[in-house]
Amino acid sequence: MNKISKDDRCPSWLWSLLEKIDFFFPCETHRKSGKKECSLYCLDCTGPALCYACLADHQDHHVVQIRRSSYYYVVRICDVSKFIDVSDVQPYIVNGAKVVFLDEQLKSRFIDEAVMHTCETCRLSLPDPFQFCSLRCKREGLKQDPGLTFVLPPKFSRDNSKDADSPK
Template identity: 75%
Template sequence: MNKISKEDRFPQWLRSFLKINFFFRPCEIHDSFKKECSMYCLDCTGPALCYSCLVDHKDHHVVQIRKSSYYDVVRICDVSKFIDISDVQPYIVNDAKIVYLEERLKSRFIEEGVKYTCKTCRGMLPEPFRFCSLRCKRKGLKKDPNLTFVLRPKLSQDDSKDADSPK
């Protein structure tokens, strides 16, 4: 099997997105409106944005960052259009499926009998998930050459039949 290059496994915008640690801070541009930056433009990969900043990004792909128990999260329906989040533990918060951006420190205490843990931070996980957050999956890329964030095209039923048939 051919090894996938790191650039092909990790979109450039995701690199900047996971480096940003200033979501929910006041917007420097719209400071007089007391706006918090909770949006991120995948096309521009710049700093976090407030709602007033979105005027300049109206035709861009933007995701909203939310808070859950003091952790930054993103809705799965928003981010799964752009990256493969398989192997990352989903959670349900306020009837929305989300994934955490950072590892969840509370889950580090291993209870007796727990079989599955995050491959990066060792936090408890249910089967079959391998990572507790997007950042942990990103760190996992260094260890697993077959792991990727890049979406793979889904096979149609006709394609899957062709793949199963002998050549």
């Protein structure tokens, strides 16, 4: 699951998710199943979208659910933040859950004097001080900023804090 792209700053599954995957179509394999709409993505296989019946073949894999908000694909932050750093992507609340958009939104991109925050990639107006409006825009930002990454920072542990407090 930890396949990383060429420059090790973006997992290969994220490239695949943002490039070739479509969601919310009927599953070819499980058409007769009750939950036949493909709204799941396997981070390990990076293949086509999955329906709930497909999960039997992906039991030990990392799978995230893609959701729709006003015709845009979103993913819950609590699901995707286990695998990538989304701290610089604008979060939104959709049906009570914090989400990030997969793709840029096609809203106003003009720079207004009153707008304080904009996406560094597509210049979309943002309500809060974040660098990017979506995962795709952050991925595009990797091209301009060599310090930018999706890699999660190492977890802070008690062992690390002892080392930080000890005299050198």
